[in-house]
Amino acid sequence: MPPAGSRAAVLARFSSDLQNPRSADDQIREAVAYCHRQGWIVVLTEKDEARTGRTTVGRTGYYNVMACAEAGECDVVVIESVSRMAREAADMLMTARKLSELGVVICTTGGGVLSGFELVIRAQVAQEQSEEKAQQVIRGQRGAASRGKVMGGVAYGYDLLDEPNADGHTRIKNEETAPIIERIYEDIAAGMSTHAICNALNAEGVVPPGGGKLWRPKAITGNPHLRTGIGRNPLYVGKLIYGKTQSKLIGSTGQTKVTPGLVGDQVVYDVPHLRIVSDELWQTVQDILDSRTNPIPNRTRHPTYVFSGLIHCGSCGQSFPMVSRKLGCEGRRQGTGCKNRRRVSREELQDAVLDGLKAKILQPHILDLYLDEYRREVAKAATDQASRLAGSQTRLQDLDVEIENIMKVIRAGSGGLGSQLLHQELDRLGTVRKQVERQASRPPTSPSLSLETDAVIARLGSLLDDLGNALMGPERDAARARDIIRSFITKISVVPLEVEGSEDGRGVGPVRITVEGSLTQLLDQASADRMIQRRESSSATLGLPNVPFSFYADITKEDADTVSGVYADVAIFSQLLDDADAPVARQDVVNALHTLDHNPTAEEIAVLRRRADNAITHLLNVELIRSVMVSFGYKGWVWTHREVTDEEWIARSKQPRPEPPIGIIRISAPEAFVVVVGPTEVVPDEIGKQD
Ligand SMILES: [Zn+2]
Known part of the structure; x- marks a missing residue:
C-alpha cells in the first residue's frame, strides 16, 4: 500500500449497466474519502460517461489519468472497481503494463492495491459481469499453488x-x-x-x-x-x-x-x-x-524497411514484399495467377508516399476542416494542465498554513503523546509538501506551437523531409523515423497503371499506389517541436476520434536510368507547347525528340513514342495540359492556362502548319516533375493515336 502522502488520481466511470448503477459522482466521493483515510493527496479526479460504439472518444477521463501518470504526477490510481478502469481485459492488460512501467499502482476502494495478475483476471471476469467469480478464481489458483500444485x-x-x-x-x-x-x-x-x-x-x-x-x-x-x-x-x-x-x-x-x-x-x-x-x-x-549472455540484446537485428508489412498488391490483396531487389506481389510469385507483374523499388515507393502526403494531404482545404477540432482539443488539454498546476499551488499554500499551525502548537507545547503525534503529522506534511512542490514547479510540458493551418503545413512538410533524410541516415535515426512514419501510415496498395505504349514485359512500368493512414496521428506530429526527437508517449492524450485519410500517387518512372531523359523530354515538349499555334500532336513530340543522325529503326521509333507518351502523361497528371480533339483520330495537347477555346484551337489547326521550330535547346529539367502526383485520372485513351 502506498505510504501516506502519496499522490492519487481518482477515476470514476459511469456506465449504464445494471450491475452498478451508482453515479460517477458517488464513486468519486467514495474514492476520495478512501484516499483521505489512507492519507493520500488527491491530485486529480476524473470521470468518464459511458458512450456506446466508440472506443477512443468518451474516455477523456481515462486518458487524463494516464497522462497524469505519465507526467509523473501521481503514485496511485484509485478506482471504484476494475470495470471502472477498462471495459475489456485486453485494455486492462495494456493499462496495467503501462502503469507498472511508470511505477504507478492501481488500487480499488474495495480491494486495496491489486497486482497486475489480479487486475487482469478481475478485468476478464468483470467482462463477464461477475466480480465474485474473480475472487474465486484467484483464491482457487492461490490455494492450489500454496499446496504446491501447479x-x-x-x-x-x-x-x-x-x-x-x-x-x-x-x-x-x-x-x-x-x-x-x-x-x-x-x-x-x-x-x-x-x-x-x-x-x-x-x-x-x-x-x-x-x-x-x-x-x-x-x-x-x-x-x-x-x-x-x-x-x-x-x-x-x-x-x-x-x-x-x-x-x-x-x-x-x-x-x-x-x-x-x-x-x-x-x-x-x-x-x-x-x-x-x-x-x-x-x-x-x-x-x-x-x-x-550477449549483453546487447537485438544487436544483430537487421534494419527493416519503413513500410514492411504495410504494402499490399492492389490486384489480389496479397502482400508485396521484396522479390530480388524490388517490391513485388507475393501472390504472383507463388503462382496464384495474379496479373500484377509490376515491381517497384523501395526508394521510389518511399519518395512517392512522402511527396504524395505533402502534395495531397498537407493542403489547407483538407486540413482546415479537421484542425478546428484539433485546436479545441489541444486548448482544452492545456487548460486542464494549467488547472492541475493551479490546484497544486493552492494545495501548497494550504500545506504551509497547516505546517505553520502545527509548529505553533509544538512551540507552545507541553511534550508527551500529543506532541509526539504532532511531530509525526509534521513529518508527513513535510513529505507531502515536497511532492506537491515538485509537481507545482514542473514547467508546462509542451510549448505552445502555432496551430494555424499554414504553420502546421510548414512544420509537417519539413518533418516529412527530415523523415525522408533520416530513413537514409544512421540506423538510430532511421529507426526513429520509421516509427514516426508507421504511426500515421496504415496501408499501401500497389496496382499497375496502364499507359499506352508502355511495355510490361519485365515488370517495369508505372504503378499507382494508394496510401491509407491516420490524419489524427499525422497531426499529432505537428504539435511537437523537434519532431524527430519527440518522445513516443503522450500522443494519445487527446481524446480525438481517429480520422483516416487516403490518397493515391502514381509512380511513372520507367527505370532509374531513363529518368533524366524523361525530365529533359518534358522540357522539350514544354517548348513545343510554348511555341505552338495549334494543338501539339504526339507525332510532333516524337519528331522533336528524334535527334538521331539516321532514320530511326522500328525499335527506336517505339522508344521515341514511349518517351513522348511519358512526357505527355507527366504534364497531364499535373493538369498543366489538356487534350483537344481536332478531328476524328487526330488529337493534340495545349497548355491548360491558355485562354483559348477548343473551337478556336480547332480553327487554328486548320491553318497551314507553321514550320517546325528550329534548334530546340535541351534545357535542364524543371524540378517540379520529380515525382508526378496528381488527382487526374490517367485515361489511356487520352494519349494520341494519330501517328
Ligand atoms: Zn497480386
Missing part, C-alpha cells in the same frame, strides 16, 4: 505425486534427477561451460529432460530473456512463480508468441519442500549465465 509441466528433478486434475498437480523431488540438478549448478559455479557439462552427462548416459537422447546446452541455459532453462528455474530454490512468461496468440500468423511476464503480473509462492540448491549457489549461477 498447472504447468513437471520440471526436471521432480515427479508427479498424483494424477493431474483441474486443480493442477502436486510435485515431489525425484531421488535420481534432483542430484543431477545440484551437480549442474555446482559445475556451472565451478566455471565449467554448459557444453562440457552436457558432454560429461552424455558420456555417463544420464537421461536428459524431456526424454530426448542427448543433453544440449540450451536445456541448461534456456532463453535469457524468458528466464527459462534448468540454470534459471527458481523452483530449484523453492519459489514457484506464476506469470514468469506470458503467451500471446498472434492473430495474423496463428502462432503463439512467448514473452517475459511483467514483474507486476508475477505471483511468487514459497514451496520450500521443492528446494534443491541453496540461494547462494543459485545466485552465483545466475550471475555466470547472465555474464555469458
